[in-house]
Amino acid sequence: MNRQIGGNLNKVRNIGLYNIEIWKAAGMALDRVEIVWLSDEISRHGDEYWPLVMDIARKNTVSGLTRSLRIRDPTEGLTSDEIFNPCLQCASMLFQKEFICRKIEYAFCPPNVVKDNPCLGYIRYVILPLFGKFEVVRKKENGGDKTFLSMEELAADYVSGALHPSDVKLALAKSLNDILQKKLLTIDHQ
Template identity: 25%
Template sequence: MDTETKIELMKSFAEEILTEDELRNLFETNDKPLAYDGFEPSGISPIHFGLLRATNLRNMLKAGVKFHLFLADYFGFINNKLGGNLENIQTAGKYFVEVWKACGIDIDKVKIVWASEIMDGLKYWDRVLKVAKEISLERVLRATTIMGRKQGEKLSMGQLFYPPMQVTDIFHLNLDICQLGMDQRRAHILAREVANKLKWKKPIAIHHHILLGLQGLQKKETEEETLMASKMSKSDPKSAIYMHESFWELKNKINTAFCPPKIEEGNPLLEYCKYIIFKNFKEMKIERPAKFGGDIIFGNYEELRTAYVNGDLHPADLKNNVTIYLEKLIKPVREHFERNKKARELYELVKSYKITR
């Protein structure tokens, strides 16, 4: 695969690339660059993990990128996920691996890395201290939004270690590419700045879109606060669609979702079409009664968007058909957890844990 084709694969899901020129040079000089996606294991998988991020990973693997799935168990411990119970957090991590398997990810092509494994040595903590020396306390406090905390929120001393530790992971794993959501941007900016200061390899950052929750856009004073308030959160059942929803649970959630007629901005259902449905299907067929115009096929998101904002597609018809297409994607995952004993046991355990933040 040539360099420009690889670049286009990355741009197909990236909201931001820091920087495209650096990424192009990387592909021209390295056939198998190393990337990662990391997260704190907790709660039940929503569609932005099981569908959106899995689709991004498939594109990276197509481009020849080697990939680490980073299970940030100790970060979840620091951030008080699942009550800070490390054993439960690690069980949740194993459950999330099963979700990606069920989504069709070839886990043999992905290296699973636990934070607790790489932290077990002086070399890691030596790097943490070197990174921390290059970051002001003010920058650390601003960066605490990467763990879902508001600026000014009361934090433990342990949580202040979180940003320099996340930056250190990037260098300790010798990553070429950081592939996470836009909500992790502050950590990657810090990593690039620290790399310049310490003369370490500068990571390229590829940031994907943060999927809106069912409640739609929640405008706040700042762009960052708006992002945090609006995103789909696995800890909030009213905002999230989970990978285990039954058809009727899914239908009920979609039917109550924010979906104003003729409006694209802040409309979560249009987002699900753009970032999930059209990434997994070549076209989207809207089934509707003949008296309302009959069936119509959209070959891409722009066609669908145009019809919707022009009033040629009613919210009820959009909701009905988003439900149908999401069900097609969720059903195989649901069935995997019903058939596979190990997966089912992990799911039942994680479902029993109390969600904390």
């Protein structure tokens, strides 16, 4: 819970809604975007999320958890939610990773079709610009690992069938999770 905004869940959601309005004002086309609130996902999948939180709590000590807090003297005046919050944050990160993998696994990705293929769109507009490459890890009998440096190269393999949708999806989920992990590490060290 973010204490900077008073720990109020309604304020957290209002800030999220404000960000959506900023995206619209900036010209983002949100008509084909699904906004997913982590709090809603946690509510829907509580039977998976809360055991993960408790597992993280069991595997860490109080001194280890307090080291992750961004306060000067973690020994004075801590409330139990401040100590427990790192467990929630860690579980949320792990939960989001699983959520991304699950969403990409069921994403529309027609074989041999590049046009209007949302998975390939993510690669074209997000992965390649950020990483300069798209890495596919496959078994040797399926063609072995391959690194694509351009969308044209990837599209040629995809249209020919040399690159299978399931390989694209696995590599895309990994790349998206790498972006998420990189962003979370950046936030953590600011």
